[in-house]
Amino acid sequence: MMIGAPGAGKGTIAELLAKELQIPTISTGDILREEAQTNQELKEIMDQGKLVPDEFVSEIVIKRLQRDDCKSGFILDGFPRTTTQAEFLDKHNIQFDHVLDLEVSEKEVIKRLGSRRICKSCNSVFNIVTNPPKQENICDKCNGELYTRDDDKPESIKHRLEVYQEKTKTLLDFYKQKGNLKEINADPAIEEVFKSSLGSIQ
Numbered sequence: 001m002m003i004g005a006p007g008a009g010k011g012t013i014a015e016l017l018a019k020e021l022q023i024p025t026i027s028t029g030d031i032l033r034e035e036a037q038t039n040q041e042l043k044e045i046m047d048q049g050k051l052v053p054d055e056f057v058s059e060i061v062i063k064r065l066q067r068d069d070c071k072s073g074f075i076l077d078g079f080p081r082t083t084t085q086a087e088f089l090d091k092h093n094i095q096f097d098h099v100l101d102l103e104v105s106e107k108e109v110i111k112r113l114g115s116r117r118i119c120k121s122c123n124s125v126f127n128i129v130t131n132p133p134k135q136e137n138i139c140d141k142c143n144g145e146l147y148t149r150d151d152d153k154p155e156s157i158k159h160r161l162e163v164y165q166e167k168t169k170t171l172l173d174f175y176k177q178k179g180n181l182k183e184i185n186a187d188p189a190i191e192e193v194f195k196s197s198l199g200s201i202q
């Protein structure tokens with residue numbers, strides 16, 4: 001499980017770990033963004049940087065986890081984000097070997113999110129400063145078009161950070177008590193964060 005503020009690198013590290021461990025990544029943000037293309041109400045919630053209702057997202061997660069590809073393990077990226085969601089996982093007896101807490105400074109988050117670009121087709125993540133695509137606005141992996149997420153605009157970023165402090169940070173105590181929380185310094189470059197993430201679960 002990946003926990004961390006927006007911009008901590010959860011999605012990127014989850015993808016790298018998934019490749020290394022040969023298990024799928026389930027990103028609630030990716031699933032919801034897809035869904036939001038045909039659901040205006042959902043899109044508005046997300047664009048403002050607010051959380052979508054617990055029940056809605058929990059339902060999506062449980063359905064996704066029932067698929068065969070999750071049988072030998074999975075990485076959950078972006079869920080749980082509230083104590084209610086964490087309790088939902090417990091209630092369904094979905095347990096985790098490792099909970100990675102990517103700790104990042106606010107200064108670094110603001111720097112990262114403003115320059116983040118996502119592929120419209122395969123959701124790969126780039127950063128025009130630290131990890132630029134070879135061709136401007138074109139995905140290296142699938143040649144898809146890159147875009148800036150609506151919730152990566154300054155006002156939404158501010159709100160997402162507040163939501164993280166208010167609702168998600170309390171999860172750290174929840175998992176600390178369970179004893180499987182690993183704290184990772186997520187300020188350095190991706191390669192280094194990946195190395196410490198992998199090291200923490202081996």
Ligand code: AMP
Pocket residue numbers: 006028029030032045046047049050051052053054057077078079080081082085151160
């Ligand atoms: P992410 O891609 O993880 O940054 O998620 C983008 C947005 O999707 C969030 O700002 C929320 O609006 C929504 N979202 C993703 N995961 C959850 C969750 N577990 N609970 C509520 N909202 C979520």
